[in-house]
Amino acid sequence: MSPSTDSRLAADLLIRGGYVVTVDQGDRSFFGDVAIANSTIVAVGANLNVEAKETIDARGCAVMPGFVNCHMHETLDRGVFEDLPFTTWLNDFALPKDTAHLPEHIRASALLNQAEMILNGTTTFIDIFRFPDEAAAVAEISGLRAIFSPQLIDDPVGPGESFESSLAFIERWKDRVPDRIQAWFGPHAMYSCTEPTLRKVGKVARELGVGIHIHLAETPFEVQWVAERSGGKTPAEHLDNLIGLDSDVLAAHCIEMTASDMDLLARTGVGAAHCPTSNAKLGNGIAKVVEMQSRGVKVGLGTDSNMTNNNLDMFEELRMASLVQKQQLRDPAVMSSAQSLRLATQGSADALGLGHLVGSIEVGKRADVIVVDLSAPHTRPIVDFGRTNIVEQLVWSANGADVRDTIVDGKVLMRDRQIKTLRINDLAGQVDGPLVDLLKRANVLEKRFAD
Numbered sequence: 396m397s398p399s400t401d402s403r404l405a406a407d408l409l410i411r412g413g414y415v416v417t418v419d420q421g422d423r424s425f426f427g428d429v430a431i432a433n434s435t436i437v438a439v440g441a442n443l444n445v446e447a448k449e450t451i452d453a454r455g456c457a458v459m460p461g462f463v464n465c466h467m468h469e470t471l472d473r474g475v476f477e478d479l480p481f482t483t484w485l486n487d488f489a490l491p492k493d494t495a496h497l498p499e500h501i502r503a504s505a506l507l508n509q510a511e512m513i514l515n516g517t518t519t520f521i522d523i524f525r526f527p528d529e530a531a532a533v534a535e536i537s538g539l540r541a542i543f544s545p546q547l548i549d550d551p552v553g554p555g556e557s558f559e560s561s562l563a564f565i566e567r568w569k570d571r572v573p574d575r576i577q578a579w580f581g582p583h584a585m586y587s588c589t590e591p592t593l594r595k596v597g598k599v600a601r602e603l604g605v606g607i608h609i610h611l612a613e614t615p616f617e618v619q620w621v622a623e624r625s626g627g628k629t630p631a632e633h634l635d636n637l638i639g640l641d642s643d644v645l646a647a648h649c650i651e652m653t654a655s656d657m658d659l660l661a662r663t664g665v666g667a668a669h670c671p672t673s674n675a676k677l678g679n680g681i682a683k684v685v686e687m688q689s690r691g692v693k694v695g696l697g698t699d700s701n702m703t704n705n706n707l708d709m710f711e712e713l714r715m716a717s718l719v720q721k722q723q724l725r726d727p728a729v730m731s732s733a734q735s736l737r738l739a740t741q742g743s744a745d746a747l748g749l750g751h752l753v754g755s756i757e758v759g760k761r762a763d764v765i766v767v768d769l770s771a772p773h774t775r776p777i778v779d780f781g782r783t784n785i786v787e788q789l790v791w792s793a794n795g796a797d798v799r800d801t802i803v804d805g806k807v808l809m810r811d812r813q814i815k816t817l818r819i820n821d822l823a824g825q826v827d828g829p830l831v832d833l834l835k836r837a838n839v840l841e842k843r844f845a846d
């Protein structure tokens with residue numbers, strides 16, 4: 396072996412020659428390479444001198460941190476309950492359907508949702524729904540980084556998990572797949588859980604060292620409901636009284652927030668999951684993302700479920716996030732391209748308490764990286780004149796189908812659009828059949844689909 400070969404860095408995987416968008420503190424972007432060893436990024440730079448077991452040629456592509464989806468439910472309900480008034484949707488369809496779930500429906504749903512996420516470049520997600528063992532078992536195989544927070548509903552009893560089933564799940568999964576799969580509590584909302592249950596969740600979550608994921612301040616209904624029962628408190632203030640807000644809490648939506656609510660979230664380190672498409676589709680308001688960020692709240696981005704989105708494409712979601720802020724504030728300069736990309740990656744990772752592990756391409760972080768093909772007409776032209784317009788093309792023009800390769804913990808989950816870990820060769824049998832069965836069990840199939 397020659398001396399020059401001796402000095403080469405050993406790596407498991409080298410992603411060579413792409414346009415690396417780091418989303419690091421300085422938002423550095425450059426043509427170069429990313430070297431990965433033992434699940435970790437070990438070198439980032441131009442023309443790295445690396446001896447790698449495997450090399451991915453990323454010329455003509457962007458190389459960026461995988462997306463972090465910080466609020467979603469793995470459901471089968473895409474395109475089934477559209478355009479209904481809210482109370483009809485909730486009482487006649489959503490609650491009976493949620494109650495009718497069996498573990499096999501969640502298994503099918505997790506397969507569908509996780510395959511979609513690998514295909515569109517999401518590498519970390521947090522799920523809040525039913526029968527979490529089934530979804531976590533799929534994540535064990537899919538290779539995605541995930542947090543499961545069983546959706547606890549005990550008022551009314553039936554459509555969700557109980558405190559006991561949530562606790563048992565956490566005990567089973569807390570340490571089963573270290574670093575990559577976490578188990579949290581997922582009390583659905585203050586209006587669907589009893590106060591004693593919420594207090595117990597707060598106490599036990601701290602004893603176990605696990606997080607708490609809850610819907611918060613999503614609608615005026617919730618604001619009024621909480622105010623009537625708490626002597627005029629806001630949802631954020633009342634939740635603080637019940638569980639004690641802290642950096643282990645992730646609050647989804649955060650639309651109906653006062654300035655002092657925002658300061659409370661910032662002071663306590665609560666993560667806020669912004670879901671602009673879901674909020675628009677359900678006719679809810681617009682979260683004050685720019686103001687929350689300026690007050691120091693950790694804001695991340697989520698798609699919510701495929702029932703209220705209807706896809707899990709984080710490119711679309713970050714674009715939506717930027718558009719609604721620009722429109723709401725009547726200022727095209729707010730939420731820039733770089734800030735939008737950060738919201739969907741490092742911002743979400745910080746909101747989940749995973750910012751030290753993932754969310755950017757930096758030496759020492761876990762290797763959750765995606766390669767995005769820039770060769771299609773809709774992502775051109777590209778200008779390279781000192782600075783390039785590649786970040787702008789990613790934010791304003793790319794979509795999930797442009798993602799070519801998806802890597803989590805240094806493991807290639809998708810290469811050249813082929814998923815390596817999950818088989819989705821019969822979607823009619825794998826997901827259409829289970830959905831029809833679920834709707835039949837809930838007695839809503841005829842109501843929704845008969846002529």
Ligand SMILES: [Zn+2]
Nearest residue numbers: 610647699700
């Ligand atoms: Zn939700």
